[in-house]
Amino acid sequence: MRLLNIVSSPRGADSVSISIVNAFLDAYHRTCASVEVDTLNVWEENLPDFDSEAIGAKYKGVSKVPLNSAELSVWNRIQSLARRFQETDRIVLGVPMWNFSYPYKLKQLIDLISQRNMLFTFNGQAYGPMLKIPRALVIYVRGQSRNAGAGIGSPGFEHQTDYIDFWLRFIGVDEVKSLTVEHTWDAESQETVEQGKAQACAMAVDF
Template identity: 75%
Template sequence: MRLLNIVSSPRGARSASIAIADAFLDAYGKASVSLETDTLNVWEEDLPEFDSQAISVKYKGVSKEPMDSHELSIWVRIQSLVKRFQEADRIVLGVPMWNFGYPYKLKQLIDLVSQRNMLFTFDGEAYGPMLKIPRALVIHVRGQSHDKGAGAGSPGFKHQADYIDFWLRFIGVDEIKSITVEHTWDAKAPETIERAKAQARAMALAF
């Protein structure tokens, strides 16, 4: 069993999403003796910039055009990131909310690995997933509340999760489980984080 643990918070030991993911991984590791965890921290990985050159490389890769040595080095780095998804049996992804969205480094990773004929297919008419991953766990962490007092209609609470779910299904994840944790920057934070850790540990038993 190989699990890809995607870390998108740069806060280390102060991160609620990392703490909850670690609680899940600890419980899941005890339940699955053969577990191998591959941690992909978007802040520590040498992610290529998804700039004009990387986009050019992408089109050359799809059309199998020749590349110069620098372009090839970018393509190899992209392929190595893609391979980590291709080798995964499960995915765990912690997503803190930034300005009603997700950290830009996570989007950079998504843009790099979402390559035609690597994570998805396109025949000119329809898209298809290339991975066969039974399930993923997404941990959504938000500093404010979703209750009426904080304004449940505020932007971001739904579209953030919808996009991540869409992307995971697009590349081939069958079932997406989620934990939503709010009040992580006020007096309720210790209570809500501990409650989320307990939920994560319980979910690990049937993951």
């Protein structure tokens, strides 16, 4: 069993999303002792830019034109990142809310690896997933919540969850489970985080 743990917070030991994911992973190790965890930290991977070389490599690949050395280098890096998704059985992803969305480094990873014939197919008319991953868990962490007191209107917080859920299903995750932990900035934060850890541990039983 291989599990891909995607870390999208740069805060290390101070990160709520990382602490709750780690609680889940500890519990999952007790349930599935043979699990191998591959941690992909978007802040430590030195992700290449999806720049002119990367885009050039993409379009040359579609046209079956040879790549130059710079294009080949970045395309090989993209393929190696995508391979970690191709080889995993489960995905766990911690997502702190940044401006009602997700960290830009996570979007950079998604833009790099979401390539035709790597994570999805396209025949000119319809898209299809390439992965066969039974389930993923996304842990969303928010400093506030979408309630009357927060003063946040629609679409607000759904923008964070809807896109990540869509993307995971698009590439081939059958079941996307989620846990949302809110009020991590106020007086309730310590209690909220502990509750989140307990809920994450409970979800590890049948993951």
